[in-house]
Amino acid sequence: MSANYQLNHLRELESESIFVLREVAAQFENPVLLFSGGKDSILMVHLAMKAFHPAKIPFTLLHVDTGHNFQEALDYRDALVEKLGVNLVVGSVQEAIDTGMVREETGFNATRNFLQTAVLLKSLEDGKYDAALGGGRRDEEKARAKERFFSHRDEFGQWDPKNQRPELWNLFNGRKQYGEHFRIFPISNWTELDVWQYLAVENVQLPSLYFAHEREVLHRDGMLLATEGGLIPVRDDEKVEKLMVRCRTIGDITTTGVWRSEAATLEDIIAEVSMARQTERGGRADDKRSETAMEDRKKQGYF
Amino acid sequence: MYRSPFNLNIAPAFARHKKLKKMTLDNTELLRFTTAGSVDDGKSTLIGRLLYDSKSIFEDQYEQIATTSSKRGEEGVNLALLTDGLKAEREQGITIDVAYRYFATPKRKFIIADTPGHIQYTRNMVTGASTANVALILIDARHGVVEQTRRHSFIASLLQIPHLIVCVNKMDLVDFSEEAFNKIKDDFQTFSHRLDVKDIDFIPMSALLGDNVVEKSENMDWYGGSTLLYSLENVHIGSDNNFIDCRLPVQTVIRPYNDEYHDYRGYAGRIAGGVWKKGDEVTILPSGFTTKVAKIDSYDGELEEAYPPMSVTMLLEDDIDISRGDMIVRTNNQAEVTQDVEVMLCWFNERPLQPGGKYGIMHTTKEARCMVKDVRYRLDINSLHRDEENKDIKMNDIGRVLLRTTAPLFVDSYRKNRITGSVILIDEQTNETVAAGMVI
Numbered sequence: 001m002s003a004n005y006q007l008n009h010l011r012e013l014e015s016e017s018i019f020v021l022r023e024v025a026a027q028f029e030n031p032v033l034l035f036s037g038g039k040d041s042i043l044m045v046h047l048a049m050k051a052f053h054p055a056k057i058p059f060t061l062l063h064v065d066t067g068h069n070f071q072e073a074l075d076y077r078d079a080l081v082e083k084l085g086v087n088l089v090v091g092s093v094q095e096a097i098d099t100g101m102v103r104e105e106t107g108f109n110a111t112r113n114f115l116q117t118a119v120l121l122k123s124l125e126d127g128k129y130d131a132a133l134g135g136g137r138r139d140e141e142k143a144r145a146k147e148r149f150f151s152h153r154d155e156f157g158q159w160d161p162k163n164q165r166p167e168l169w170n171l172f173n174g175r176k177q178y179g180e181h182f183r184i185f186p187i188s189n190w191t192e193l194d195v196w197q198y199l200a201v202e203n204v205q206l207p208s209l210y211f212a213h214e215r216e217v218l219h220r221d222g223m224l225l226a227t228e229g230g231l232i233p234v235r236d237d238e239k240v241e242k243l244m245v246r247c248r249t250i251g252d253i254t255t256t257g258v259w260r261s262e263a264a265t266l267e268d269i270i271a272e273v274s275m276a277r278q279t280e281r282g283g284r285a286d287d288k289r290s291e292t293a294m295e296d297r298k299k300q301g302y303f
Numbered sequence: 304m305y306r307s308p309f310n311l312n313i314a315p316a317f318a319r320h321k322k323l324k325k326m327t328l329d330n331t332e333l334l335r336f337t338t339a340g341s342v343d344d345g346k347s348t349l350i351g352r353l354l355y356d357s358k359s360i361f362e363d364q365y366e367q368i369a370t371t372s373s374k375r376g377e378e379g380v381n382l383a384l385l386t387d388g389l390k391a392e393r394e395q396g397i398t399i400d401v402a403y404r405y406f407a408t409p410k411r412k413f414i415i416a417d418t419p420g421h422i423q424y425t426r427n428m429v430t431g432a433s434t435a436n437v438a439l440i441l442i443d444a445r446h447g448v449v450e451q452t453r454r455h456s457f458i459a460s461l462l463q464i465p466h467l468i469v470c471v472n473k474m475d476l477v478d479f480s481e482e483a484f485n486k487i488k489d490d491f492q493t494f495s496h497r498l499d500v501k502d503i504d505f506i507p508m509s510a511l512l513g514d515n516v517v518e519k520s521e522n523m524d525w526y527g528g529s530t531l532l533y534s535l536e537n538v539h540i541g542s543d544n545n546f547i548d549c550r551l552p553v554q555t556v557i558r559p560y561n562d563e564y565h566d567y568r569g570y571a572g573r574i575a576g577g578v579w580k581k582g583d584e585v586t587i588l589p590s591g592f593t594t595k596v597a598k599i600d601s602y603d604g605e606l607e608e609a610y611p612p613m614s615v616t617m618l619l620e621d622d623i624d625i626s627r628g629d630m631i632v633r634t635n636n637q638a639e640v641t642q643d644v645e646v647m648l649c650w651f652n653e654r655p656l657q658p659g660g661k662y663g664i665m666h667t668t669k670e671a672r673c674m675v676k677d678v679r680y681r682l683d684i685n686s687l688h689r690d691e692e693n694k695d696i697k698m699n700d701i702g703r704v705l706l707r708t709t710a711p712l713f714v715d716s717y718r719k720n721r722i723t724g725s726v727i728l729i730d731e732q733t734n735e736t737v738a739a740g741m742v743i
């Protein structure tokens with residue numbers, strides 16, 4: 001009987017993620033879904049829609065806006081929120097800078113990426129959210145390889161790698177003390193290729209940034225960075241050129257490297273990803289700051 | 304028909320879709336395996352080798368480890384560095400936790416639960432083993448079967464991992480000797496017949512040189528079996544789930560509260576056992592009410608059949624009060640409803656098990672409290688001796704325990720069903736998960 005009753009890997013991953021999303025809805029009082037406009041959070045929203053169909057997604061969407069986002073990502077976000085009829089909360093880094101809660105970095109490689117953590121924690125506190133769903137995947141980075149589905153955070157939002165609860169079978173312990181919360185990663189077991197394959201099979205529409213397009217970019221430290229909005233100061237010895245590029249991840253403009261690509265369709269992207277010789281985070285300036293950049297940021301409350 | 308909810312009206316940004324050709328995903332199965340071995344038996348090198356030879360390593364990752372290797376003055380590129388852990392771990396020179404790694408071949412996608420082998424980390428191995436289809440047990444060919452080997456194999460059998468692959472590594476250091484391999488195989492079999500494992504395979508290999516990992520060895524003509532990757536790609540996992548006993552623990556009730564779905568009441572959950580069809584006669588536990596399956600629903604439409612591990616929404620013919628923690632079963636094949644649960648318990652916490660103590664308990668989607676009524680014995684995992692004198696269950700100990708729960712649980716034996724046969728215990732002060740239990 002077995003041959004007929006075997007799910008393929010995408011359906012099994014889908015089922016696992018739906019299970020986790022339903023556990024979150026059942027175990028927590030006020031969960032929020034972190035939406036960045038990137039493909040991983042788009043996948044999460046799609047899975048949440050499947051998990052609770054025909055009811056609405058029972059999560060508020062939270063977007064931490066650095067003020068340096070690609071316009072396409074923002075348009076996509078707003079259209080999606082309207083379509084799904086869910087509630088969107090925006091945590092603004094600009095506002096945090098204006099009120100003096102955080103101070104902006106300066107210099108050639110200045111980025112607001114690190115300011116996100118403070119704004120994220122503030123937004124979680126303000127909204128009294130007890131669980132925050134994130135699109136982190138274990139294949140992304142070595143500090144993520146040991147992350148749990150249910151990741152316990154103390155009252156400061158910190159991740160203590162030595163003090164995480166063992167996760168066995170599909171029993172997820174979401175109990176917590178007052179003031180603590182959980183970060184939850186329903187797509188922990190997906191790889192970059194899985195995500196693209198699934199988005200293609202499910203025919204999910206994506207921001208145009210993911211497909212090859214012409215854009216002004218500059219070369220720096222082996223990466224291509226978008227010069228959009230004049231957010232990245234161009235040094236005298238750097239030249240700006242127009243190239244066919246696409247994003248493999250979407251984040252803040254100042255840290256999201258773009259890649260030369262001709263991939264115009266999801267099929268092209270899958271072909272490209274299957275043959276890629278660089279990890280997708282290879283284009284992330286935020287990870288390049290040090291060997292343990294991700295681990296350090298996670299301890300401080302980053303995703 | 305597919306209704307894309309993401310069909311957003313903000314052209315032209317989305318006008319990029321081309322009709323996809325039929326993708327070759329139908330036969331790509333997911334296989335989860337765990338790796339266990341003692342310190343220095345080459346586990347990291349083996350995983351590195353699997354990742355590298357199956358072309359799952361990216362250039363930037365490779366460059367990073369090449370740089371580190373040469374900085375350390377090592378000859379060649381040390382593939383073991385691919386599984387190098389967190390700063391906190393490197394500082395202490397140990398691996399603390401289970402790390403998950405991924406690779407894929409055209410045939411299967413693999414999830415590795417890479418667990419540290421130290422004696423004090425039984426809890427990690429148990430965690431990694433709980434969801435695995437296959438366990439790799441590493442043996443250093445120079446040292447043969449050691450205490451750790453027996454411990455890891457026992458845990459694999461206790462956690463009912465269906466398939467075991469014994470990797471006899473470092474064959475290059477014993478001159479690729481068939482005799483050495485056979486001796487280890489015999490030694491292993493003399494104790495493994497006492498274990499409850501259905502399927503054991505032995506592979507002689509050298510992870511360092513790549514022999515019999517992905518590529519067939521040119522140094523061991525006497526070995527007629529398959530390489531590790533071939534075994535992982537072909538081991539039969541189709542019957543690892545329970546397709547006999549229908550069990551659906553209810554996670555949450557879906558009620559849309561809108562006009563279109565006014566009377567919709569769906570019971571959401573992940574199938575834990577059995578093959579389900581519309582019209583099946585079912586009973587709800589604990590209430591005992593009986594009704595029929597009206598529809599197995601999903602976002603993609605009605606399903607003709609549902610089976611593990613699918614996440615579905617079940618609609619029933621009668622309006623019955625059902626909530627999270629209840630279980631839907633077939634009327635003629637029900638789980639046992641009981642408040643007295645006998646389990647093999649693995650203890651995870653620095654604070655030892657308190658006989659008579661009270662804990663929170665999670666079983667499928669049900670939560671209750673329980674009291675430790677009796678510790679039957681503590682198991683010495685090296686000798687498999689049942690110690691009925693010293694019954695203190697401390698961190699990483701395993702013992703047989705009787706629990707009394709505040710509310711009935713709907714259980715099967717763990718041998719029959721890994722989902723409906725497992726529990727975790729929770730410390731009610733700290734909320735930590737302190738133990739995992741397998742129903743006997």
